[in-house]
Amino acid sequence: MSIIESTLTHELLTSYLKYNETKGEFTWIKRPNKNIHLHTRAGTKNSAGYRVISLFGKRYPEHRLAWFYVHGEMPKHEIDHINQIRDDNRISNLRQVTRSENQRNKTRKDSRVDEIGIWWCRRRKRYIAEISLNGKKVYQKSFTDIDEAISARKAKALELGFHENHGKTQAQY
Structure with a gap:
């Protein structure tokens, strides 16, 4: 060979x-x-x-x-x-x-918001914060303020055992 x-x-x-x-x-x-x-x-x-x-x-x-x-x-x-x-x-x-863990770091392709797990709902005119695990939504909540949506989602992600850098575009050194 x-x-x-x-x-x-x-x-x-x-x-x-x-x-x-x-x-x-x-x-x-x-x-x-x-x-x-x-x-x-x-x-x-x-x-x-x-x-x-x-x-x-x-x-x-x-x-x-x-x-x-x-x-x-x-x-x-x-x-x-x-x-x-x-x-x-x-x-x-x-x-x-695992593939599932790695997919947690992806942003939605249709999102105007450059934040993982946050997207703008035109119909409701609110920011949606969501988390999925193994193909199932385990968290979804809407907010009028983007900063509230980001904070709430990050807190829930840590609670669910996501990596601390999950959702960051660049780690803080």
């Missing part, structure tokens, strides 16, 4: 790439092809804002490779960027979560 046909092993990963846990970046320590320069940053940013690394004809999300590099096994679930910055791949910013 050729190297391209085989699955990526931890040994193969660490023989070609070096991961800097503090910066969250990979650099090449061995050339997989003639177009790669040693000791340069590996990968590029894709259209969704995530960094990806091509290795032996396959593109890998950098955050998944970082997890694999540090923990020695590919993540079984999704990897969440705690601070919501898609190209911040420091291991301290990554956590393994």
Whole structure:
């Protein structure tokens, strides 16, 4: 079996790439092809804002490779960027979560409000704060004031065990 046909092993990963846990970046320590320069940053940013690394004809999300590099096994679930910055791949910013947990950080596509779990209802002319768990709404309340809606939703989210950075567009350092 050729190297391209085989699955990526931890040994193969660490023989070609070096991961800097503090910066969250990979650099090449061995050339997989003639177009790669040693000791340069590996990968590029894709259209969704995530960094990806091509290795032996396959593109890998950098955050998944970082997890694999540090923990020695590919993540079984999704990897969440705690601070919501898609190209911040420091291991301290990554956590393994289920699909359901990761979906909690999504904003509605039809929302005019740039806040997770808050949207404007034209018919009622009120802000709606809501939380869903496992496909079921567990919290929904309407407010005339957006700040009240945000505060109420965040308090309920913490009560329900959501991560403290849930709903933030950028973590506060």
